[in-house]
Amino acid sequence: MLCCVTVDGTAGLALVNRLSVGILLDLAGREATGMDEDYIAFRGNLQQLLEKVEKGEMIPKLQASHAPPCKFWTAFMVVNGIRHMAPVIHGPVGCTYGVASAYKLTSCEYRGVPLEPTSCTALGETNIVYGGEGKLVEAVKEAEARYHPELIVILSCCCSGIIGDDVETIAEEAEKSVNAKVIAIHSEGFGGDFRSGFEDAFRVIMDLMEPPRQKRQKTINILGARVGPTYTEWREDLDEIIRLVNAIGVDINAVLCGGCTLEEIRRAREVELNASWCYDWGQKLGDLMQKRYGIAYSRTGQPYGLRATEEWIMGVARPLGLEKKAREVIQKETDGVKEEAESLRRNLNDKTALIEVAEFPGPIRALSIARMVEEFGARPVVINIHPYTIKERMPSIKFLLETGQNPEVVLTKGIFSLGTFRSSWQTEFQLEELVTEYNNAIFFGTPMRQPGIPQVNLTTRTGYPHYGYPGIVNLARLVESAVVNAGRPRSKLFRRVLYGDRQS
Amino acid sequence: MSTTGKFVTATAEKCHDPYLRCALYGAAQAALGISGCCVLSYAPQGCNMLVSSAFGWQDADYTETLTLCTKLCENEIVHGGEELLTRTILEAQEFNVPIVFVLSSCGPEIVGDDIVAVCEDVRSQVNFDVVPIQCAGFRGSQYDGSDIALDVLLKKLIVDRGQKIAKSVCLIAPYANANPTWMGDLEWVKGVLSRMGVEVTATITHQTALSDFARVSASEASLVLSHDCGHKAAGYLASEFGVEQLCQDIPLPVGFTNTRRWLRELGERFGVGEVADKLANEGEKMVVEVCRRKGLEQFFMHRAPVAIVADATVGIPLVHFISEDLEMVPQLICLRSSQEVARRVLEKELKELNLAPRVIYGADVYQSKVALADLKPEIVFGSNIEKHAVEELDIPFVFLLVSPTTRFRIINREYFGYTGMLNIIEFIQNDWRDKYRSRQREYKARW
Numbered sequence: 049m050l051c052c053v054t055v056d057g058t059a060g061l062a063l064v065n066r067l068s069v070g071i072l073l074d075l076a077g078r079e080a081t082g083m084d085e086d087y088i089a090f091r092g093n094l095q096q097l098l099e100k101v102e103k104g105e106m107i108p109k110l111q112a113s114h115a116p117p118c119k120f121w122t123a124f125m126v127v128n129g130i131r132h133m134a135p136v137i138h139g140p141v142g143c144t145y146g147v148a149s150a151y152k153l154t155s156c157e158y159r160g161v162p163l164e165p166t167s168c169t170a171l172g173e174t175n176i177v178y179g180g181e182g183k184l185v186e187a188v189k190e191a192e193a194r195y196h197p198e199l200i201v202i203l204s205c206c207c208s209g210i211i212g213d214d215v216e217t218i219a220e221e222a223e224k225s226v227n228a229k230v231i232a233i234h235s236e237g238f239g240g241d242f243r244s245g246f247e248d249a250f251r252v253i254m255d256l257m258e259p260p261r262q263k264r265q266k267t268i269n270i271l272g273a274r275v276g277p278t279y280t281e282w283r284e285d286l287d288e289i290i291r292l293v294n295a296i297g298v299d300i301n302a303v304l305c306g307g308c309t310l311e312e313i314r315r316a317r318e319v320e321l322n323a324s325w326c327y328d329w330g331q332k333l334g335d336l337m338q339k340r341y342g343i344a345y346s347r348t349g350q351p352y353g354l355r356a357t358e359e360w361i362m363g364v365a366r367p368l369g370l371e372k373k374a375r376e377v378i379q380k381e382t383d384g385v386k387e388e389a390e391s392l393r394r395n396l397n398d399k400t401a402l403i404e405v406a407e408f409p410g411p412i413r414a415l416s417i418a419r420m421v422e423e424f425g426a427r428p429v430v431i432n433i434h435p436y437t438i439k440e441r442m443p444s445i446k447f448l449l450e451t452g453q454n455p456e457v458v459l460t461k462g463i464f465s466l467g468t469f470r471s472s473w474q475t476e477f478q479l480e481e482l483v484t485e486y487n488n489a490i491f492f493g494t495p496m497r498q499p500g501i502p503q504v505n506l507t508t509r510t511g512y513p514h515y516g517y518p519g520i521v522n523l524a525r526l527v528e529s530a531v532v533n534a535g536r537p538r539s540k541l542f543r544r545v546l547y548g549d550r551q552s
Numbered sequence: 553m554s555t556t557g558k559f560v561t562a563t564a565e566k567c568h569d570p571y572l573r574c575a576l577y578g579a580a581q582a583a584l585g586i587s588g589c590c591v592l593s594y595a596p597q598g599c600n601m602l603v604s605s606a607f608g609w610q611d612a613d614y615t616e617t618l619t620l621c622t623k624l625c626e627n628e629i630v631h632g633g634e635e636l637l638t639r640t641i642l643e644a645q646e647f648n649v650p651i652v653f654v655l656s657s658c659g660p661e662i663v664g665d666d667i668v669a670v671c672e673d674v675r676s677q678v679n680f681d682v683v684p685i686q687c688a689g690f691r692g693s694q695y696d697g698s699d700i701a702l703d704v705l706l707k708k709l710i711v712d713r714g715q716k717i718a719k720s721v722c723l724i725a726p727y728a729n730a731n732p733t734w735m736g737d738l739e740w741v742k743g744v745l746s747r748m749g750v751e752v753t754a755t756i757t758h759q760t761a762l763s764d765f766a767r768v769s770a771s772e773a774s775l776v777l778s779h780d781c782g783h784k785a786a787g788y789l790a791s792e793f794g795v796e797q798l799c800q801d802i803p804l805p806v807g808f809t810n811t812r813r814w815l816r817e818l819g820e821r822f823g824v825g826e827v828a829d830k831l832a833n834e835g836e837k838m839v840v841e842v843c844r845r846k847g848l849e850q851f852f853m854h855r856a857p858v859a860i861v862a863d864a865t866v867g868i869p870l871v872h873f874i875s876e877d878l879e880m881v882p883q884l885i886c887l888r889s890s891q892e893v894a895r896r897v898l899e900k901e902l903k904e905l906n907l908a909p910r911v912i913y914g915a916d917v918y919q920s921k922v923a924l925a926d927l928k929p930e931i932v933f934g935s936n937i938e939k940h941a942v943e944e945l946d947i948p949f950v951f952l953l954v955s956p957t958t959r960f961r962i963i964n965r966e967y968f969g970y971t972g973m974l975n976i977i978e979f980i981q982n983d984w985r986d987k988y989r990s991r992q993r994e995y996k997a998r999w
Contacts, residue, residue, distance in 0.1 A: 112621060112622065112643060113618070113620050115597035118598025120598050140574045141573065141574050142599075143574070143689070144569075146598075146605070148569075149605070156940040163941050163943070165569045167567045169567070170568040176690050187566040187568075190565060207690055238624050238625050241597075466647075468619075469618075
């Protein structure tokens with residue numbers, strides 16, 4: 049699940065959801081794996097898992113107890129990252145207050161962002177029967193008068209989508225009577241999974257990009273941010289990317305859409321290059337901008353570890369002719385983290401790294417961490433990266449495979465259980481069983497697991513950034529802490545809160 | 553705009569920045585209050601976020617209470633999703649629960665899926681009860697949804713026992729209360745009823761066993777613990793089973809006057825007036841002594857112009873408390889809902905207290921902000937929303953009493969009753985001091 053804990057609290061469910069995003073798996077798929085242990089559902093490598101998903105041998109579908117946000121929520125996440133934007137959500141109040149509470153207020157509380165409106169047409173029964181187009185036109189005008197926004201984004205919901213209100217035409221018409229730019233996104237919740245909301249929102253935002261008046265030398269956009277101004281997961285990773293980009297003499301036009309302005313979006317085509325803070329979320333927009341506007345897109349994975357960070361920097365530097373400067377920066381920064389890199393080598397060499405990032409901070413990160421631990425001498429085994437993720441993130445997975453990343457993958461049966469709680473305790477006990485297969489293992493994931501081996505906490509706030517050179521420092525510290533504290537007993541309180549009173 | 557004493561109902565606007573969620577959320581709140589149940593939302597997956605929020609608000613336990621979602625997609629909207637719903641209900645058999653509530657959302661209701669028929673058809677194939685609740689978001693606010701669900705729960709689950717249990721009440725809609733730890737209010741109510749020798753037959757709903765519903769019709773009386781919803785349920789119990797609704801025209805028990813009045817009405821009804829008086833006397837004495845010992849700061853409150861931006865359940869009782877006990881002057885009251893019964897109570901209160909604030913019923917965030925900017929009170933009783941909304945308005949104090957606030961208060965804190973008064977005073981005193989906390993140092997220490 050993505051960042052969806054509301055300020056007024058989804059409490060326990062969010063806690064348990066963070067542990068268990070399960071899926072449905074067909075029996076044929078299970079048999080095909082040659083399952084020899086009764087808790088293992090798949091054992092192979094990433095390429096083999098991808099093939100099974102593509103052939104339909106594993107149904108890439110979440111079960112009824114596991115629901116990520118819908119298309120509307122994720123489309124809102126993207127546009128919420130544009131300053132002075134007034135959404136006019138063409139739907140009932142529930143959709144609106146839901147995203148306001150989850151994203152807008154969270155940005156206000158924790159990211160220093162001022163309160164801006166989350167408005168809607170508050171569709172009721174009468175509008176459903178007689179249509180809501182008239183109300184929408186008036187709402188756009190009212191939004192202009194109330195909020196003086198630079199941009200008004202109409203987002204359709206299930207109701208307006210089903211009754212067939214033509215939000216695009218209304219956006220065009222309404223724009224004639226207001227000063228703000230008006231765009232519309234078809235974001236009916238039933239219209240697609242969470243990923244389609246991101247992609248469709250970015251696609252519509254491209255229409256705001258104006259023909260370049262100039263080419264701005266050595267200037268780039270960072271793509272793929274979302275959730276709200278400065279809210280792209282942990283801000284610290286974005287900060288590190290910006291620091292590195294600036295260090296090699298490159299300016300950033302905009303972080304799309306992480307606190308950008310309409311003006312920055314308008315000028316987005318003036319840059320020489322696009323790069324992403326996360327390949328997964330940036331790639332669609334990057335590909336489209338390359339295809340439509342001919343702007344080069346730096347295709348690199350997440351900068352975890354020395355090698356991936358170097359690739360990320362060079363991916364920006366090379367097209368801009370800044371290799372020399374970039375090499376100097378890389379050398380200096382690498383020298384600065386020599387001790388920490390050595391510490392990582394010492395603590396990881398010849399170990400098996402069991403990496404479980406089912407949800408937060410994201411399954412693509414699990415693969416990035418797999419690559420990093422390999423760099424420092426460990427054998428990575430990614431646990432419970434589910435077929436749903438493989439399907440939803442297919443382009444990114446294929447890209448990672450093309451770049452030579454093909455770690456071992458193990459799926460345990462628990463992730464396919466119905467019921468978030470049942471899934472979470474089953475996968476916990478299966479993880480405890482799995483670690484006994486390895487002599488010298490270290491676990492990378494959440495402290496909500498208690499596998500009984502050294503455990504690297506990937507979710508502590510003080511452990512960020514993970515990216516770049518401060519990332520090396522932070523991860524070295526976390527790995528060292530895992531090794532030093534391996535013998536300490538885990539909290540019975542935590543265990544009973546998370547898993548009830550079950551023993552195994 | 554600056555006319556005092558103006559009553560406004562916020563219905564005319566086309567562009568609405570809401571304080572409330574929709575009917576699906578309210579219905580989920582009501583259903584999730586039943587222990588060990590399963591709530592199945594017949595909806596696209598985004599609506600499940602609302603159910604998760606309701607789960608949190610009801611303090612449900614994920615080791616006991618379960619939620620499912622059919623995650624409707626385009627295919628089900630175009631071709632109908634009844635088959636998927638049937639399949640999902642059948643899947644729920646794995647959970648071994650006694651009852652599954654099926655909540656319908658906007659999509660399937662608009663396309664005309666018949667969830668009542670699906671539930672009826674599938675019932676013989678499963679070993680649990682299946683209860684459909686038609687609560688699409690467009691049917692209204694969370695309070696409307698809660699009333700819809702309470703109506704279904706009562707009609708479906710109550711058994712007419714005929715005989716009454718002497719000195720008994722059932723409690724209605726305790727969760728429809730923007731105190732983030734409203735469970736404290738519920739516990740206080742149960743505590744005073746126990747002191748009066750009154751039996752609580754059922755709480756509809758919070759950690760309610762299914763078997764509790766069998767006792768509801770035997771209640772002598774009902775108490776609605778919300779000014780925002782639940783009155784229709786109380787009306788139904790009165791008309792069908794002769795369950796008398798108590799304390800319906802007075803504010804909930806916050807502050808000296810409201811609490812004494814509320815206790816006294818209960819005391820008189822159950823023939824334990826002396827117990828009620830004793831509770832009030834002891835409570836008031838305790839509040840006075842605690843405030844004396846802790847050094848209650850009064851000067852910033854005396855005649856301070858105040859705004860209340862809250863739900864009716866917290867907002868209406870606050871009026872008497874802050875104006876009478878804390879000497880503040882309400883200038884503005886923005887209520888998130890606009891129930892007729894709540895209006896009656898508030899307007900009676902204002903008359904009694906000789907107050908003429910501007911009142912906005914069914915307010916949205918924009919209307920609150922504009923009214924706050926216009927009237928510039930010194931103090932706002934509200935939520936995080938108002939805290940951020942007034943940042944540029946030079947309003948010194950926003951006391952965060954109502955949702956959305958961080959819910960993780962380990963011990964539930966009531967606003968009702970006497971400890972409740974102290975809890976509110978504690979927030980006020982601490983937030984007031986926090987305002988003056990040094991944000992920067994004038995010089996550096998030498999060590």
